[in-house]
Amino acid sequence: MLAEANRRKHDRGQDVVIGFVVTHGRAGTEKQIGDLEVIPRKTIVYKGSTFEEMDTDAVIARKPQWVLIDELAHTNVPGDAHAKRYEDVLDILAAGISVLSTMNVQHLESLNDTVCQITGVRVRETVPDWVLCEADEVVSIDITPRSLIHRLERGDVYPQEKVTQALGNFFTEGNLSALREIALRMTAERVDQDL
Secondary structure, three states, X not given: OHHHHHHHHHXXXXXXXXXXXXXXXXXXXXXXXXXXXXXXXXXXXXXXXXXXXXXXXXXXXXXXXXXXXXXXXXXXXXXXXXXXXXXXXXXXXXXXXXXXXXXXXXXXXXXXXXXXXXXXXXXXXXXXXXXXXXXXXXXXXXXOHHHHHHHHHHOOOOOHHHHHHHHHOOOOHHHHHHHHHHHHHHHHHHHHHHO
């Protein structure tokens, strides 16, 4: 997503901003942000703690051509205008702003039971299938399970203190292989529909 944003800004001269990107403190990810404008996040106090969420109103007021919004399936903190980030994205799209976003296949609502059967984990943050069907373009980023495990072990995905737990639970090689197969099948189905 960040590579595409930089191409759009630097090679095509398009107006691109970051609405919300999660770096997990990764230097490589932070480096890719480079000189992309970042819309400041809003803070919400909930049960005595302060949280940061995307400032949808600020994105709409800025009116860029493109906005980057990470983690489409994210559940917003109670007190935000919408319960889910994809609902914020719908408001931004309705304002005439194009969106680049990210989502893992396990967050697709129709796959929730299948993902739970495969992984033993009930994914709570989901996106309705119709939202994905509204996309003009879907890009599947494919990586082998072994490569993803190596990225996890290096701390390229999550902070190092979360890696052992992630590898022992959801991110086993078997789970990743099954999720990859689901993603590849869905991509093939989308291509067939488009044709």
